[in-house]
Amino acid sequence: MDKTWHIASRELAAFFNTWMGYVIVAAALVIDGLLFNAFAVGNEPKLSAEVLADFFYFASGMSMVAGIFLAMRLMAEEKQNGTIALLYSSPVSERQVIYGKFLSALLFSMILQVASLYMPGLVMVHGKISVGHIAAGYLCLTLLGATTISLTLFVSTLAPNQLVAAVGGAFGTVILLTLWMLAKVVDQPFKDIFGWLSIHNDHFTPFSNGIVNLKDLMFYVGLVVFFLECATRALAGRRCQG
Amino acid sequence: MSLIEVRGLSKFYGPYAAVRDVSFDIKEGEVVGLLGLNGAGKSTILKILGSFLLPSSGGASMAGFSVEDDSDRVRELIGYLPDRPPLYDEMRVVPYLRYVAKLKNVAPGKIDERIADVLRKTNLVEVAWQPLGELSHGFRQRVGIAQALIHNPRVIILDEPINGLDPVQIVEMRDLILSLRGKHTVILSSHILSEITRTCDRILIIDKGRLVAEGNEAELEKAFVTSMRVVAEIKGTCDMAALKGLSGVRRVIEAQSAASGTKILTVECDGDLRAVIAKTLITSGAELLEIGREGDGLETVFMNLVRASKDTTPSNGSSEAAHG
Numbered sequence A: 001m002d003k004t005w006h007i008a009s010r011e012l013a014a015f016f017n018t019w020m021g022y023v024i025v026a027a028a029l030v031i032d033g034l035l036f037n038a039f040a041v042g043n044e045p046k047l048s049a050e051v052l053a054d055f056f057y058f059a060s061g062m063s064m065v066a067g068i069f070l071a072m073r074l075m076a077e078e079k080q081n082g083t084i085a086l087l088y089s090s091p092v093s094e095r096q097v098i099y100g101k102f103l104s105a106l107l108f109s110m111i112l113q114v115a116s117l118y119m120p121g122l123v124m125v126h127g128k129i130s131v132g133h134i135a136a137g138y139l140c141l142t143l144l145g146a147t148t149i150s151l152t153l154f155v156s157t158l159a160p161n162q163l164v165a166a167v168g169g170a171f172g173t174v175i176l177l178t179l180w181m182l183a184k185v186v187d188q189p190f191k192d193i194f195g196w197l198s199i200h201n202d203h204f205t206p207f208s209n210g211i212v213n214l215k216d217l218m219f220y221v222g223l224v225v226f227f228l229e230c231a232t233r234a235l236a237g238r239r240c241q242g
Numbered sequence B: 001m002s003l004i005e006v007r008g009l010s011k012f013y014g015p016y017a018a019v020r021d022v023s024f025d026i027k028e029g030e031v032v033g034l035l036g037l038n039g040a041g042k043s044t045i046l047k048i049l050g051s052f053l054l055p056s057s058g059g060a061s062m063a064g065f066s067v068e069d070d071s072d073r074v075r076e077l078i079g080y081l082p083d084r085p086p087l088y089d090e091m092r093v094v095p096y097l098r099y100v101a102k103l104k105n106v107a108p109g110k111i112d113e114r115i116a117d118v119l120r121k122t123n124l125v126e127v128a129w130q131p132l133g134e135l136s137h138g139f140r141q142r143v144g145i146a147q148a149l150i151h152n153p154r155v156i157i158l159d160e161p162i163n164g165l166d167p168v169q170i171v172e173m174r175d176l177i178l179s180l181r182g183k184h185t186v187i188l189s190s191h192i193l194s195e196i197t198r199t200c201d202r203i204l205i206i207d208k209g210r211l212v213a214e215g216n217e218a219e220l221e222k223a224f225v226t227s228m229r230v231v232a233e234i235k236g237t238c239d240m241a242a243l244k245g246l247s248g249v250r251r252v253i254e255a256q257s258a259a260s261g262t263k264i265l266t267v268e269c270d271g272d273l274r275a276v277i278a279k280t281l282i283t284s285g286a287e288l289l290e291i292g293r294e295g296d297g298l299e300t301v302f303m304n305l306v307r308a309s310k311d312t313t314p315s316n317g318s319s320e321a322a323h324g
Helices: A002-017 A019-041 A048-071 A073-081 A084-088 A094-115 A118-126 A131-158 A162-185 A190-197 A201-208 A214-241 B042-049 B071-077 B093-103 B108-121 B137-149 B167-180 B193-199 B217-224 B240-244 B274-283 B297-311 B317-321
Strands: B002-013 B016-027 B031-035 B057-062 B078-081 B155-159 B185-190 B202-207 B210-215 B228-235 B249-256 B263-269 B287-293
Touching (some): A002 A019, A019 A048, A019 A118, A048 A073, A048 A094, A048 A118, A048 A131, A048 A162, A073 A084, A073 A094, A073 A131, A073 A162, A094 A131, A118 A131, A131 A201, A162 A190, A190 A201, A201 A214, B002 B042, B016 B042, B016 B185, B031 B042, B031 B193, B042 B057, B042 B185, B078 B137, B093 B137, B108 B137, B137 B167, B167 B185, B167 B193, B185 B193, B193 B297, B202 B217, B210 B217, B210 B297, B228 B274, B240 B274, B263 B274
Parallel strands (some): B016 B210, B031 B185
Antiparallel strands (some): B002 B016, B202 B210, B228 B263
16 A cells, blocks of 8 residues: 555656646636536526536546546556566555556646636525535536546556547546446346446436435446556556567 | 576566566676667666666565565665656755665664765765756766765666766766776666676676677677688788688788788688797797787677567567667
């Protein structure tokens, strides 16, 4: 755990020491703010809870996109710059490397979430919503971000450069997002399987309405662990192949 | 007892062999150089010894620990400088070394002491707080060595440490490597003959993934140099018949230097006959101004071995080398 945190803290500092982190935060906050103003608040009268649910709907998209941009460089950049040799030649396991990298991007993504808190804060000041509703929504934003980070981190481990990692991560995310559409046109048992695997629809809606289901929570956590373990295997595999 | 043992080591990339059946031993405290052309397989061997590339067959061990099965123990024993120093450009030198020290299990209480030590050894004190991205190539290479030394490893692996350095930086790097002698076991690779001979106790010549010869400079010359060209500059006359009649002399070529009025004699002979030739020239009344051998002995060894290997290369040889 000590090495994992050590790798995570260096990586987190790298987000702040380069323009990349600031650009991602600034872009995400600007787009979140515009979507909040244009669609979540809108011109029609709405209940505060509906405004908040709409905010989480739009913020979920930004959370996923930010996750892809944060994770694309995590391993691909190490390969491009040759710094992976340092990790490979140090007494540190592949799992410590992958989990450390993941932790850094997750923490940065959470910083981004905290910076967007002013929007639900405005709804709270001007309307009537519960803290639990906000907490449930942000938990889901974090879980969605973690899912795309872990997926893109896995692709980044395999990809030769950051661009390929970003494209691969985005492609994987779109697949996982649109599985619910596929579920509509296939027969059982694939209908249920694809519907269950979709990362947004069935699993996201309860959170956005302030409801935390353990099965949805476990779904996201399971998916994150699955991709992180795939990334760990992929990194170990690269050591064999060179 | 050997600190590093390599037995039947092979590494294949698909059907191509980057390293083929290489075996050697390295004793504690030795400075050993891997000499070979670009793509010969030197880096692949070093990566396997660095425990971050697994061999296809055969194996290697360091202080009794297998690079495959005890890779964590091996990685604690080694300091590794790849052909491109593994530096995070956004970091500064000292925080970077602190990061590496923690990665390499240096005790927290010892980190500052170790950083001060490696900064001094590698002459990095003046740039200690510079961002790595702003350092010159020479300084980057020094930081690369500093990170390899930070945990005071028993074995230091340097992959092409003088690559891309200017003449002054090469001298500084050579001095740095020489300063490691006796305190660490050093294994380095290079394709520059002169550097290998100046810094290494023993040389392993690698060609197309195979170990084609090993030994120190004198041993390699003795084993592989069968003929020598001795060049002598003399003033006056000499007994050419006596010179040609010396045992082991094949041919003598005489030339007149128009500018200095001296004679240049090139003697082709079996082995090193410089002492006998000098004695013969002096006894026959010539004034000997200079005598020496033509070319570098190790260069001759290397070229002979590479040519011999080329003659016996299988049809996929060129592709194999490309992966080294």
